[in-house]
Amino acid sequence: MTIMDEGSGQDEALDATAEEDADLRVSLAGLASLATGEMTLSAMLTHVAEFAVAAIPGADGAGVTLMQRGRADTIVASADFVREVDAVQYGIGEGPCITAAAEGVTVRSGALGTDATWPRFGARVRKMGVHSALSLPLVTPLGILGAMNVYAHAEHAFDDRAVELGELFAVPAAVSVQNATVLAQALELAGQLQRALGTRAVIDQALGILMSRSGAGADEAFVTLTTLSQRENRKLAVVAQRLVDDAVRRARARHARA
Template sequence: MAADLPLDELSTTFARIQGLLLTEETVGHAVDLLADAAKEAIPGTSGAGVSLMDEQGRRTSRGATDDIVKQADALQYELGEGPCITSWAATGIVRSDDLATEERWRLWTPRAAALGLRSVLSAPLVFQTESLGAIKVYSKLPGAFDARSERLLTLFAGPAATLLANVQSAQAPRRLSRQLKEAITSRDSIAFARGVLMEREGLSEDDSMARLLEIARSSRATLRAAAESIVSGSGKHQG
């Protein structure tokens, strides 16, 4: 059994990344560095990626360790569903032990499995009250990740979000400030809409997110717009 990466080693990893970012403060560089570091940090990982998203869930930047991760990531945004989007929207960790039998993302899962991926673990990148995006690790083996992996990725995601927020702030402070306010409103709307769906349709937390994504996709609306329509009652009979 692989040992946990010691916390002091995680600190060393971030110190190295932060030093590199001081010489090239770009978001693109940051997400690439963090994807590589995540692959090293989480035992059992075959590939890792980092996705940054705007307040409407649209990807603005990404980093990936290999082409398979890039393809799996691109499919999530093409199809409007997947562990990365769910993790970002719910601001919680998401894990699937076997994509061959996973039913939460009915469009994305079979195509990701066809790429040879079997396990996935994704955590949101949250800085203060803003969800910047998500970081995810993949494995070609089923059951590759467990509660310990979740803890490690969560520990990794915290300082990663801080680093990314600082880089974003250095590049575009006015835009970041505006996105922070909009992200808070957007996430609150999404959370409230999920609660409405859980009560109205008797859904679980995961199923309410899947239903919200389905409504957004079928109406060609953003997650925020779909959430607001549900809250206002206009989305009651959609889908």
């Protein structure tokens, strides 16, 4: 190789590094701009996976998995083939993401079909044309939330540079995922409380109707309502809502005749 060739090769390497750094910055900026309050948890995680593909050289697709009580709970993917690969992984209970989440370490393989670490998983995904995987644990002060799975069809697609960039991206990604998870849990709790309040209000209205019809006290009315619920094999709130609706219809009918 001539001196000029050596210089040209160095320049190309520097250009590639600069381009990869730029891709990482763009992905991190996109990650920071995600408005978690304006999208579902699944949509948020899907965007994280898409940004991971852009940030990590060699990636053809990525997925994000949250782990609850040691099991995959929420799984999203940037591409259909990733969803199929992860379905295999969680279906048989072995694979790079499961290892990364369980051990809290980065896992890489460039020849899944012959990797003895996950023989059943590797054999299956090789037939799907997927040969490389890079799984990064999503680690926060609260523990390991799950893992980010990055796949490629080519063999040995992820070099040390890809691992470095992936780990750099995974740190703020974990924070974003944690924030989105906390928000989703808070919204679900608020919804449960709202539904509980609505249910209690309907039951109270039904008790008032029974008390006014029979002159019974609150305890007697509650016994009557629970007896109806058991007899009809329906939830208390459903029976209460029927009583309220029936009372409203009767009141409207009397008003129409008046």
